[in-house]
Amino acid sequence: MKVVSVVGARPQLVKLAPIAAAFARTAHEHIIVHTGQHYDADLSDVFFSGLGIPDPDVHLGVGSGSHGIQTGAVLAAIDPVLDREKPDWVLVYGDTNSTLAGAVAAVKQHLPVAHLEAGLRSFNRRMPEEHNRVLTDHAADLLLAPTDEAMRHLAAEGLAARSALVGDVMVDVCLRIRDDVRADGHPAPALPEGIDPTQPYLLATLHRAENTDDPRRLADLVAALNDLPLPVALLAHPRLIARAREHGIKLDQGAVRVGRPLPYAGMVAAVLGAAGVVTDSGGLQKEAYLLHRPCTTLRPETEWVETLEGGWNHLVPDPHQLPEAAWAELATRPAPETPTGTPYGDGRAAERVVQTLEQQA
Template sequence: MNPKPTCILTVVGARPQFIKAAAVARALEPAIAEKRVRHVLVHTGQHYDQNMSELFFEQLDIPRADINLGIGGGGHGRMTGAMLEQLEPLIEQHRPDWVLTYGDTNSTLAAGLAAAKLHRPVAHVEAGLRSFNRRMPEEINRVLVDHLSDRLFCPTTAAVDNLSQEGIREGVHLVGDVMYDVALFYRDRAASRSLRARFGLEVGGYFLSTCHRAENTDDPSRLRGIFAGLALAAREAPVVLPLHPRTRARMAEFGVKPDPGVHLIEPVGYLEMLDLEAHARAILTDSGGIQKEAYFYGVPCITLRTETEWVETVSAGWNTLVDAHPERIAEAIECTSETRHRPRPELYGCGDAARRIVDLLLEGKE
C-alpha cells in the first residue's frame, strides 16, 4: 500500500508572498508528480487588483489557487477575522501535515492562528525578521507567527539570532532566502520584459522608487517629506515610481503633487520590476523585498524608514536608512557612486532555499 501523501496547505495573499510561493511550488513539483505530496494553495484575496495579484500568478508560473477566499480591503481586525473564519473549516477539511505561510501580512497571521488553534503544524518562511518597531502591523504579525510555528525557515543568521533571543530554538533552520532563488531563476526572463525603452530610461540613468507602507502613506507629513526628497532626487536623474493604489488614494486625499521629474506609473509585473531594479542608478523604497533585490543586483538602496528587517544590507554599506527626511534622502543619493565600489558579500544563501525548505517539510513525514 502506498503511504498517504504529505498534505501541505499553503496560504498566500499579498504580492511578496506570491513571489516566494513560486519558488517553493517549483521545488514541490517532483514530489507532487510522484504523488508523495498533495499541495493545496489558498489565496486569501488580500491583494485583489489585477496588477497586484493575477499578473504575478501568470508571470511566475505559480499554480492557480485551489481556493480563493476573496477577502480584500477593510481594517486589520476585520480582514484578519474574515480570513480566520474561512481558513478554519478549510484546515479542518484537509487536515494538512503543514500549514505553510510566508512573510508578515494579515494572511500570514490568520493562517498561523487558524492552524495553531486546530493543532496543525505551522511552517513559516522568512522567520526571525525583526524591525523592532511594534508600530508596524507587519512586525506584530511576524512575531506572533514565529511564536506559533513548528518549523521556522530563516533567510539569514541575524534572523536565527533574533529567534534565539526570544527563546525560540527548536525547529529553527537557516535555509537562505527564497527571494534570491527567484531573482536568479527569472533574471533572463526579466530582461526580455524590460520597460526601459518605453519610458526612455538609460541603464544607470534613473532612480526607481516605491512607497506603500501605511506608516508613510497614511501620515501626511511623512508622505510630503518623501515626495520632497524624490523631487531633490529628480534634479539628478528621472525618478520612476510605480504607484501602489493606497499611495495614489492618499496623495489625492492629502493633496500631494509629484515633482515633474517624478514619473508616476501604474504598478508593474514582477519581471518588469526586476528589470527596472537591476538597471537603476539607485532605489528609494520602503519595501523590505526590494531592499534585498537591490542588494542581489548590486544597486544602492535608500530606505524610506527609520529601521529595516534586513540589517545586514545596512552593515554591508549597500543600504542607507533616511526616514522621510528630504535632506537625508539627498545626502544618501550623493553617496551612491561610492557605494557601488564596496564589497558585496553573500548574505542570502546560494539560491537553493526553496529546495531546502521542501526537504525539511518532507523530513519525517513520508
C-alpha cells in the same frame, strides 16, 4: 505529505513561486490558498502568470479593510478550508495579515504551522508587520529562517529548538529571473511615461503605513523624491495612490513620474536598468542588493541588516531634513565596490524548505 500554502500579497506570491516549483518535483500534495489580501491585478494576478505559479486551489477574496477587519475576514474564510483539507503542514509566508490569520486558524485546529521567513525583526513595534511576524513565530511549530541573523533573533526569544536555517527563497526566484532577463538581451523595462530607460533613472516605491498614513510625512517624502536630480520612476502601490488622493498630494511632479506596479520580471528588469533604488519595501531592498544596485531606504530600520554592509543600502527615515545636496548625493550615489557576498543563501532554499517539512512531518 499534504501542505497548504497560505498567501495573499505580492511578496508572498514571489516566495511561493520557487516553493510551488519544488513541490511539483515531488509526489507531495501542495494546495495553494490565496486570501485575496492584494486584490489588485497588478499585485496578484500577474504574479501567477508571470512566475509560472499554479492557479490557486482556493481563493478567499477577502479584499481590503482595516488590519482587524482583514485579519478577521481571513480567519473566518480559511477555517472551513483547513477543516476540510486537514493538511500535515500549514505553510505561511512573511509578515502580512494573511500570515497571522493563517497561523492562528491552523493553531486553533491543532494543525502544524511552518513559518517561512521566520526570525526577521525590525524592533519597531509600530509596524503592523512586526506584530504579525513576532506573533506568528511564537505560534508556529517550525520556523524556517532565511539568515543567520534571523536564527539569532529566534534563539534570543527561546525559539531555537523550533528553528531551521533554510536560506531565502527570494534568492531562488530573483536570480532565476535575473538570468532570464539577461538571456533575453536586457529588454527595456516598462517605465512610467516620460522616463527614458536608456538614460540614468532611479526606481522608487513607497507604501508602508508609517510613511503614507500621516499627510505631513507623506508630503515631505514625496517632496524629497520630487527634488532629486535624476528622473524617478515611482511604481505606485494602491495604498500610495489612495492616501495621496485622500491627502490632496500630487505625486507626478518634479523629478517623479508615476507608473503602475510591475510584474516580477518587469521589476527585475527595471532594477537592473536603474542607477539606484529608493524604497520602504523590505523585498525591494533585498532585490536591489541581489542585483547589485545601491538602495536608499526611507525607514529608520531594516529587517535585512545584511544589505547595510559595504554601503549597499542606507537608511534615511527623513530625507527632507537633510540638506538638498546631501540627500541628492546619497540617493544617486554609485554602486559600492565592496562585494555583496551571499548572506541570503545559494538559490536552493525552496528545496531545503520541502526537505525540512518532510523530515519534521
